[in-house]
Amino acid sequence: MKYTPQEIENNVNVSPQSPLRTFSIALAKIAALLFIIYLVIGLLVDIIAPRISIETEKKIGALAGADLKGKKQTEQDLRLQAILDPLVQGDPALPGFNYKVYVQENDQVNALALPAGNIVVFSGLLKEVRSENEMAMILAHELGHFRHRDHLRGMGRQLILLLLVTFFSGGDTTSQRVIMPSITTMQMRFSQRQEKAADQFGLDLLNKTYGHVAGATDFFVKMSKKNDWPKFMYFFSTHPYPGSRIQALTERIQEQGYVAGKAEPLWGALIPSYAAGFSK
Amino acid sequence: MGDLIQLAVLVAIGYFVGSRIEKKHYRSIKEREKKLLCCPVVTGDDFLEDKPIRVTRLVSGSAVISTDYFKMIAGNLLNLIGGEVSVFESLLDRARREAVLRMKEEATKADIILNLRIETSTIAGRNSVEALAYGTAVYYEK
Ligand SMILES: [Zn+2]
Numbered sequence: 001m002k003y004t005p006q007e008i009e010n011n012v013n014v015s016p017q018s019p020l021r022t023f024s025i026a027l028a029k030i031a032a033l034l035f036i037i038y039l040v041i042g043l044l045v046d047i048i049a050p051r052i053s054i055e056t057e058k059k060i061g062a063l064a065g066a067d068l069k070g071k072k073q074t075e076q077d078l079r080l081q082a083i084l085d086p087l088v089q090g091d092p093a094l095p096g097f098n099y100k101v102y103v104q105e106n107d108q109v110n111a112l113a114l115p116a117g118n119i120v121v122f123s124g125l126l127k128e129v130r131s132e133n134e135m136a137m138i139l140a141h142e143l144g145h146f147r148h149r150d151h152l153r154g155m156g157r158q159l160i161l162l163l164l165v166t167f168f169s170g171g172d173t174t175s176q177r178v179i180m181p182s183i184t185t186m187q188m189r190f191s192q193r194q195e196k197a198a199d200q201f202g203l204d205l206l207n208k209t210y211g212h213v214a215g216a217t218d219f220f221v222k223m224s225k226k227n228d229w230p231k232f233m234y235f236f237s238t239h240p241y242p243g244s245r246i247q248a249l250t251e252r253i254q255e256q257g258y259v260a261g262k263a264e265p266l267w268g269a270l271i272p273s274y275a276a277g278f279s280k
Numbered sequence: 281m282g283d284l285i286q287l288a289v290l291v292a293i294g295y296f297v298g299s300r301i302e303k304k305h306y307r308s309i310k311e312r313e314k315k316l317l318c319c320p321v322v323t324g325d326d327f328l329e330d331k332p333i334r335v336t337r338l339v340s341g342s343a344v345i346s347t348d349y350f351k352m353i354a355g356n357l358l359n360l361i362g363g364e365v366s367v368f369e370s371l372l373d374r375a376r377r378e379a380v381l382r383m384k385e386e387a388t389k390a391d392i393i394l395n396l397r398i399e400t401s402t403i404a405g406r407n408s409v410e411a412l413a414y415g416t417a418v419y420y421e422k
Contacts, residue, residue, distance in 0.1 A: 003320045003327050013373045015366040019354060022366050026357040
């Protein structure tokens with residue numbers, strides 16, 4: 001047999017499609033798949049969350065807020081508790097948890113509603129607050145999250161988000177390490193819709209408890225002055241643009257004919273550095 | 281978020297560096313294949329001419345080609361949805377052709393290489409592929 005060597009011209013062993021195209025198509029397919037999963041599970045969470053019993057939520061809360069369990073409230077915590085208690089009594093429809101508020105050393109201007117009735121107020125936020133009514137509005141807002149069972153939804157969604165990120169990075173441990181702490185501290189992130197609903201609930205509860213709505217928008221006014229993010233950035237953030245929150249609150253105040261009233265100063269001992277400014 | 285950015289940067293670097301290296305390698309492969317076209321390589325053993333044989337010997341060539349970050353991530357994604365994992369095709373193609381070329385380079389002046397076999401295996405935790413080509417080089421009496 002005679003063999004005649006021949007040059008390879010068309011390489012049939014390598015697909016002609018550009019690898020970049022292959023990659024983009026695969027990425028798009030997976031993203032679409034994950035998006036559908038996210039939507040479906042998110043929907044399921046929305047259906048299931050309001051049906052979770054208070055008992056079950058307490059058990060979940062015991063897991064999530066393990067580091068707060070049995071923690072003794074400090075003097076400062078108890079002062080905030082004194083503002084919280086009348087608010088809790090103001091709404092009999094609130095889930096029957098043992099509502100507790102704790103102050104945590106943290107520069108973030110934020111407060112969290114953890115499962116099963118625990119509220120954490122960061123010291124960064126406390127520094128900004130000037131009146132009892134302003135503080136009450138913040139606490140009432142957090143109670144709104146409990147009333148609407150938002151943290152259960154938030155937890156479900158966060159869990160899915162974790163799953164998705166793990167999926168995307170191919171089980172890369174570094175990305176899990178980034179996500180995991182935010183899960184264990186159960187730092188809830190709510191949707192803008194949920195935040196606004198909590199604002200409305202907070203406003204109504206504030207009015208019910210104090211008979212007027214002094215201090216309702218103070219905190220958001222402060223935030224909008226502080227925050228010079230352009231408005232479109234809030235599209236990506238979980239917290240609504242402070243301006244739009246103030247507007248929604250003002251509209252409701254007018255709609256319901258709530259009385260403006262006069263704000264009570266916050267106890268001086270709450271924020272020692274400002275103690276000189278208030279006398280009570 | 282920072283993690284995803286890190287991932288994207290690694291993938292981008294993998295793609296640009298990897299495809300440059302690949303293009304260069306293919307240029308070299310094609311050039312050398314043309315140069316070595318004169319020495320025939322066949323998979324059968326009945327290609328001998330009716331001439332006295334001076335010597336036969338085993339010749340082999342092996343090449344290890346590594347994947348890059350882009351191919352790895354793309355391969356992982358394709359693994360999830362199934363179907364052809366086409367991003368690895370060029371890797372195997374390069375390894376096979378390089379191995380055959382090295383074998384031919386070892387057997388310079390051979391009149392024919394019979395019984396060519398190619399084997400592949402993964403090494404370095406599935407990040408690289410090795411292709412081993414071997415056959416029998418035949419030298420006729422001059
Ligand atoms: Zn909130």
